[in-house]
Amino acid sequence: MQDLIIFRYSDLIWTGLNVTIRISILSMLAGVIFGLIIALIKGSKNTILSSIGYIFTELARNTPALVGIMWFTYVFPQLFSIKIPVFWTAWMALTFQTTGYMSEVFRAGIEAIGKEQRYAAKSVGLTFYQEMKLVILPQAIRIMIPDILNQFVVVFKTSTLVSVVAVRDLMYQAHRLSSQLYQPVEIYTSVAVIYILIIFGLSILVNLIQKKYKIPGY
Amino acid sequence: MNKKKEPLLEVKNLHKYYGREKILKGINQKIYKGEVVTLLGRSGSGKSTYLRCIHLLEEFSDGEIILDNETLGYTENNSQRKPLSSKKRALQRTEIGMVFQHFALFKHLTALQNLMLGPINAKNIPKNIAREKAEKQLDKVGLLHKKDSYPNELSGGQRQRIGIARALIMEPKLMLFDEPTSALDPELVHNVLEIMKDIADEGMTMIVVTHEISFAREVSSRVSILDKGKIIEEGSPEKIFSSPDHEITKNFLKAIL
């Protein structure tokens, strides 16, 4: 066991894993927040606003992930003549895509709650913000948990692409070790196992969360 | 002094469109304090839409709704009609309570929490006081022992009684009932109607959409017939049920009696 490359170079693996986890969580968090905002914009009665929301969603979901990463890394900073570390340009690309998907998840979740709940919330004097926070989202979240988890897994998988623009994630470290040590079979297999274990763990966690927040009699 | 009695609710020339379709075509109605008005009409005549407009749950394109001398939902500025701020509208909605056909209880909250949500968040009533009031209100509809149950653990009749309690706890000036018993099993209807009768007896002003003719007869002071977005006939229950003027009313009553 001790002889495995990933243990001999465990500090490199940890650094890489750390970057992978950080970029995934940060993109997911931002994607959830922006996704919610875009979903609310899409639900707006103002047709211009809602169209902008839908166009954004289509753009975000139809841009291939790698194209997005390249664009945000090599085009975006030039457009504004600024320097942005590759970690953050890659984060933007992942967030862009996640926002697109999450906005659809939120829109569907909010719509699933139905008109009567919204009327009832207004009826007892809640403002739009309170209605969302206290009535719609707590119910919608329960419906959306499987989709949100699924999206997190997608982000986690997609994050392997950021190594292409030299973000030093787990995949990047694997490339580097492999080209130094000429042991691609062992290195890539070990890394695959790490990715799979994490994704598997995530699924279990989500199942537990779902059970905990089940509404009695629902 | 020749002081004229002011109506609690005055609806003037109310118009409402859904898209291109005109749903309400100029409704005029005055309702006085303590009155119980039964609203009858065929499916699709606009009864629910009318109640929702009064409660500001839907926008309306033209007309005015005045509750207790306050114009609801819009202001007139140099003859420019403008919607009020959403905060102001939320506050105005607390003056009116509504009971829904399918209960519309908050499914993720217990019976007690359902009642406490409005007082705490819309009226800024402290939690412990809101809880006390909610328990009292639940007791009134006979469901204090179910305070920790979730809506889906309750029967339809119990849910509707909680729906009524949730509206009453806001201490509204006007209560709107949109077919409160039509989603209930027949044996549960009576109980809900009894509670509505008690509320009426306590002097609450009510507009009730219902097909329960016995309730309309015994409890309401007035019956209004809505057809294709207009009130075509109004009168005392005796008058409407025994000798209506309008042909449409006669046909409608024949169908439901």
Ligand SMILES: Nc1ncnc2c1ncn2[C@@H]1O[C@H](COP(=O)(O)OP(=O)(O)OP(=O)(O)O)[C@@H](O)[C@H]1O
């Ligand atoms: N959200 C909506 N969008 C478009 N049209 C609507 C909407 N809600 C109601 N309508 C239409 O408005 C008309 C009146 O509907 P409303 O629900 O007010 O009738 P109602 O008298 O309450 O009927 P019912 O007895 O079936 O409840 C109907 O033709 C209906 O199709």
Ligand SMILES: [Mg+2]
């Ligand atoms: Mg209706």
